[in-house]
Amino acid sequence: MKKMVILGAGRLGCSLGLALKASGYSLSAITCAHKASAQQSSRILDLPSFYSQPEEAVPQGNFIFICVPDSQIRPLVRKLSRVEIDWSCRFVYQTSGLLSSSVLQPLKKLGARVASFHPIQSFSRKKTPPAHWKDIFITLEGDKEAITAAREIIQRIGARPIKLDSRNKALYHAACSLASNSLVSLISLASDLLEKAGLEKSLALEALKPLVNGTWKNLKKSSPAEALTGPIVRGDLMTVREHLKALKAFPLAREIYQRLGLLALELAEKRGLRPSQVRALRSWLQDK
Numbered sequence: 338m339k340k341m342v343i344l345g346a347g348r349l350g351c352s353l354g355l356a357l358k359a360s361g362y363s364l365s366a367i368t369c370a371h372k373a374s375a376q377q378s379s380r381i382l383d384l385p386s387f388y389s390q391p392e393e394a395v396p397q398g399n400f401i402f403i404c405v406p407d408s409q410i411r412p413l414v415r416k417l418s419r420v421e422i423d424w425s426c427r428f429v430y431q432t433s434g435l436l437s438s439s440v441l442q443p444l445k446k447l448g449a450r451v452a453s454f455h456p457i458q459s460f461s462r463k464k465t466p467p468a469h470w471k472d473i474f475i476t477l478e479g480d481k482e483a484i485t486a487a488r489e490i491i492q493r494i495g496a497r498p499i500k501l502d503s504r505n506k507a508l509y510h511a512a513c514s515l516a517s518n519s520l521v522s523l524i525s526l527a528s529d530l531l532e533k534a535g536l537e538k539s540l541a542l543e544a545l546k547p548l549v550n551g552t553w554k555n556l557k558k559s560s561p562a563e564a565l566t567g568p569i570v571r572g573d574l575m576t577v578r579e580h581l582k583a584l585k586a587f588p589l590a591r592e593i594y595q596r597l598g599l600l601a602l603e604l605a606e607k608r609g610l611r612p613s614q615v616r617a618l619r620s621w622l623q624d625k
């Protein structure tokens with residue numbers, strides 16, 4: 338029987354615990370760094386208690402999920418490697434997007450089967466409902482047996498496993514950050530510019546939401562090249578020139594507009610934009 342232990346029941350760990358429980362798994366122990374946080378997580382997870390020390394929690398289960406901040410994984414693993422239990426019947430996963438399963442090497446040496454288990458999803462609160470895991474992708478790299486066991490868990494919680502080469506984790510995680518964190522930064526920048534254009538602060542972000550939703554709907558149905566709209570794919574030089582003039586007072590926004598514009602131009606070329614239009618737009622977008 339699989340008995341789950343979550344070390345670090347924070348935003349991801351607690352959400353994972355909810356998903357595991359909803360899929361019928363037994364959650365036998367959780368820990369947090371602070372008592373108040375552990376109390377909150379045990380309430381959310383409907384557990385009667387929590388463990389204050391990870392060393393006391395690990396003997397309670399055979400599937401250990403390490404969901405602490407990246408910087409805390411190595412010291413925690415060192416601590417765990419001093420726990421005298423039979424590691425050969427245990428599977429240990431860590432959820433960092435950047436670090437590979439090699440951080441779990443001290444436990445592997447003791448016989449544990451180890452892998453990294455990284456959901457390509459953002460969890461902004463502990464109480465994220467299990468539906469948030471539905472159809473998301475979870476990347477795995479590490480021991481064959483740990484990956485096989487994780488695949489079964491992933492499918493049961495409604496997600497989809499992907500195997501990743503550990504050498505590519507940094508590049509993989511940079512890509513995920515671009516799609517999620519950079520998107521948030523970009524929308525925040527656009528909202529600031531709307532304010533400069535005279536919209537009230539409370540309205541600026543609201544006004545962008547239907548636009549972003551509409552764009553996302555288009556992207557869900559088609560490729561990025563097909564989903565692209567706007568002046569670049571139309572070859573509308575005058576509009577791009579006026580945008581760049583208006584952005585002169587905001588150098589960072591202008592630089593981002595130009596860099597992303599060059600990427601949009603590559604997509605526009607795929608869509609068949611005429612070479613003369615591509616050349617003209619490129620010279621404006623490369624203009625300092």
Ligand SMILES: NC(=O)c1ccc[n+]([C@@H]2O[C@H](COP(=O)([O-])OP(=O)(O)OC[C@H]3O[C@@H](n4cnc5c(N)ncnc54)[C@H](OP(=O)(O)O)[C@@H]3O)[C@@H](O)[C@H]2O)c1
Nearest residue numbers: 345346347348349369370371374404405407409433459460
């Ligand atoms: N959140 C996401 O969207 C997301 C998505 C994919 C992957 N991840 C990965 O998941 C991991 C956790 O991220 P998170 O966003 O869930 O962070 P978080 O909300 O800050 O949760 C971290 C948890 O670890 C506990 N903790 C911190 N230091 C510890 C230590 N030294 N020993 C034991 N427990 C400790 C914290 O306890 P306290 O609450 O008491 O401080 C908390 O329960 C990271 O590796 C991150 O890369 C997160």
